[in-house]
Amino acid sequence: MARIKKAKTTGTLGxxxxxxNVPNPLGNDIVRVVKRMTGDPIxxxxxxxxxxxxxxxxxxxxxxxxxxxxxxxxxxxxxxxVKVDTFGAPDALSVHQLDAMRDLxxxxxxxxxxxxxxxxxxVGEGASIKDYCKAMLGKHDTxxxxxxxxxxxxxxxxxxxxxxxxxxxxxxx
Numbered sequence: 778m779a780r781i782k783k784a785k786t787t788g789t790l791g792x793x794x795x796x797x798n799v800p801n802p803l804g805n806d807i808v809r810v811v812k813r814m815t816g817d818p819i820x821x822x823x824x825x826x827x828x829x830x831x832x833x834x835x836x837x838x839x840x841x842x843x844x845x846x847x848x849x850x851x852x853x854x855x856x857x858x859v860k861v862d863t864f865g866a867p868d869a870l871s872v873h874q875l876d877a878m879r880d881l882x883x884x885x886x887x888x889x890x891x892x893x894x895x896x897x898x899x900v901g902e903g904a905s906i907k908d909y910c911k912a913m914l915g916k917h918d919t920x921x922x923x924x925x926x927x928x929x930x931x932x933x934x935x936x937x938x939x940x941x942x943x944x945x946x947x948x949x950x
Contacts, residue, residue: 818905827926831943832933836900838940839884843901845877880940887939892932899929 937943
């Protein structure tokens with residue numbers, strides 16, 4: 778069985794599209810595909826080089842922890858199964874959920890209240906900076922958007938340092 782390699786970005790095409798080299802599932806060669814990157818504000822910021830690789834890794838870890846700890850997953854619900862006793866103790870938390878909750882707790886401890894709200898809305902829920910500013914601050918002028926983007930970068934840098942994706946000395950440079 779062929780080993781699956783990580784997809785490698787080869788270039789951007791503008792307007793939210795990116796060209797990626799991926800392993801061909803039907804053979805051992807590599808195929809170049811075009812992927813649309815809209816709907817993922819962190820991915821878009823990374824593609825525009827507005828955040829670093831370490832900040833993106835921190836955002837991905839936070840996003841993963843946010844989804845896992847909230848009980849959302851890719852597990853299917855079988856509606857065809859007969860309902861049985863729904864009373865009693867709920868299912869126990871999995872190890873992955875506990876690890877995700879620890880990650881979120883450490884992130885929340887590291888960040889301040891406003892930073893937690895900003896990171897949760899943009900990274901966890903996938904809202905754009907503009908949507909965050911409209912919903913939480915009631916305004917979305919250019920100055921506010923730039924200030925919130927800079928604060929989000931600082932928040933992601935703090936998380937990258939917390940989770941050892943970046944060193945304090947490198948972040949200060």
